[in-house]
Amino acid sequence: MLLCVAGLLRPERTAGFKILSLLSFCVSIQFLYVYFLLKGIYFEPSFLNHLHIPLAWFLGPGMYSLYSVTVREEKFSTFERSFYFPGIGLSILFPIIHLVLPQSFQAHPIDYFEQGSTSWLDLLLVGAYTSNLVYYSAIVWQTRRSFQWDRLKRDSGARLLLYIVIGSGSATLVLVLAYLFRDIHLLFASVLGTVVYAVTGYLAQIYLPEVFREIGPSMRDAYRNSRLEGIDTEDLENRLDNLMSKEKIYLQEDLSLTILSSQLDIKPYQLSEFLSQIKGTNFSKFVNGYRVAEAVRILEKENGANILSVAYRSGFNSKATFNLAFKSIQGVSPREFLRKTKVS
Structure with missing residues (x-):
C-alpha cells in the first residue's frame, strides 16, 4: 500500500508509475482479504467481503501494461485497454447485483476451504488468478531470449528478471493450487511467500540499484530479438x-x-x-x-x-x-x- 501511495506522490506522472500504483493497490487488497479470511472478519453489506475478486482481474493486465510501456515502449492500444474490462465490469456489477440479489454474496470466502462448497464468486477468483498466469506466460514468451544460459551467465539484469518472473509466477501458481485443492495452508504459504519475495526485492533495489537498472535494457534487447525470430x-x-x-x-x-x-x-x-x-x-x-x-x-x-x-x-x-x-x-x-x- 505504501508503494501505491509513493507511486502516486512521485513528481513523474508517467504511465509506468500509474500502473505500478494500481498493481500495488490491488496486491495490497489481496493481502488484506486473506488476512480477513484467516481471522474471520466480515463486513456489511456482504458484497464488501468479495471486492478482492474484481481487483484480482487487474493484476495480469497491469503486469502486461507495465511490461508494454517499459519494455516495448509503446502506448496503450485499444486492444490492451480491453484487458481491463473484466475487472472494471465486475467492480461496477458487484454493488448492482447486491441491490437486486443480496443473497448472491452470502457465502463467506472461508466456506470454500472449510465446507467444501463452491460459489460463483470462488469460480471468478480462480478464473482471475488463472488468467493472470496467461498474462505472465505471454511476457515470458516474448522475453524468452533473456533466459538462455549464456545470457544468464553474463547478464545480471537477465538473472534478476528471471528471479522476478519465477517469484511472481510461482506465487500466483500456488494461489491457484490452493483453490484447486481447497488447501488454506497453501493459501497462507502463497501470501507469506509473496511478502518475503516483495521484501527481498525491495531490499535488493536499495542495496543493488545498478542491477535493477539493467533489467530494462535486458528485456528490451530480448523483446526486439524475439520480434525478428524466424526471419x-x-x-x-x-x-x-x-x-x-x-x-x-x-x-x-x-x-x-x-x-x-x-x-x-x-x-x-x-x-x-x-x-x-x-x-x-x-x-x-x-x-x-x-x-x-x-x-x-x-x-x-x-x-x-x-x-x-x-x-x-x-x-x-x-x-x-x-x-x-x-x-x-x-x-x-x-x-x-x-x-x-x-x-x-
Missing part, C-alpha cells in the same frame, strides 16, 4: 532492396508500413524492428531517403523542373513534406539545390 534478415534485405530500387514502390504516395510489410510477407512490427535494428532508421526516414534520391535525380536531369511536380513524381503527397524531407537529407531546400545545379 532470414539477409533474404528480407534483398527483397526489400528489390522492392525499393527496382520496383520503386516508394513512388506510391499512400505507401505505409502496413502496405510495405504485406509486400514482404511479414508483420508490420517485424518490418519496423528490422529497419530499427538492421538499418538503424525508421520507416519514414527509410522511404524518404529513396524519394529524395529520386527527386535529386529529376532535378539534375531536368532543367527548370517544377518543384511541386517533382515532389509528386518522387512519391511525396505534399510540397511541405517534400521540402522538409529534402532539406533534412540534402542540407538545402529543393529550390536552393536547383539553383546550385544551374550554376554548376
Whole structure:
C-alpha cells in the first residue's frame, strides 16, 4: 500500500508509475482479504467481503501494461485497454447485483476451504488468478531470449528478471493450487511467500540499484530479438532492396508500413524492428531517403523542373513534406539545390 501511495506522490506522472500504483493497490487488497479470511472478519453489506475478486482481474493486465510501456515502449492500444474490462465490469456489477440479489454474496470466502462448497464468486477468483498466469506466460514468451544460459551467465539484469518472473509466477501458481485443492495452508504459504519475495526485492533495489537498472535494457534487447525470430534478415534485405530500387514502390504516395510489410510477407512490427535494428532508421526516414534520391535525380536531369511536380513524381503527397524531407537529407531546400545545379 505504501508503494501505491509513493507511486502516486512521485513528481513523474508517467504511465509506468500509474500502473505500478494500481498493481500495488490491488496486491495490497489481496493481502488484506486473506488476512480477513484467516481471522474471520466480515463486513456489511456482504458484497464488501468479495471486492478482492474484481481487483484480482487487474493484476495480469497491469503486469502486461507495465511490461508494454517499459519494455516495448509503446502506448496503450485499444486492444490492451480491453484487458481491463473484466475487472472494471465486475467492480461496477458487484454493488448492482447486491441491490437486486443480496443473497448472491452470502457465502463467506472461508466456506470454500472449510465446507467444501463452491460459489460463483470462488469460480471468478480462480478464473482471475488463472488468467493472470496467461498474462505472465505471454511476457515470458516474448522475453524468452533473456533466459538462455549464456545470457544468464553474463547478464545480471537477465538473472534478476528471471528471479522476478519465477517469484511472481510461482506465487500466483500456488494461489491457484490452493483453490484447486481447497488447501488454506497453501493459501497462507502463497501470501507469506509473496511478502518475503516483495521484501527481498525491495531490499535488493536499495542495496543493488545498478542491477535493477539493467533489467530494462535486458528485456528490451530480448523483446526486439524475439520480434525478428524466424526471419532470414539477409533474404528480407534483398527483397526489400528489390522492392525499393527496382520496383520503386516508394513512388506510391499512400505507401505505409502496413502496405510495405504485406509486400514482404511479414508483420508490420517485424518490418519496423528490422529497419530499427538492421538499418538503424525508421520507416519514414527509410522511404524518404529513396524519394529524395529520386527527386535529386529529376532535378539534375531536368532543367527548370517544377518543384511541386517533382515532389509528386518522387512519391511525396505534399510540397511541405517534400521540402522538409529534402532539406533534412540534402542540407538545402529543393529550390536552393536547383539553383546550385544551374550554376554548376
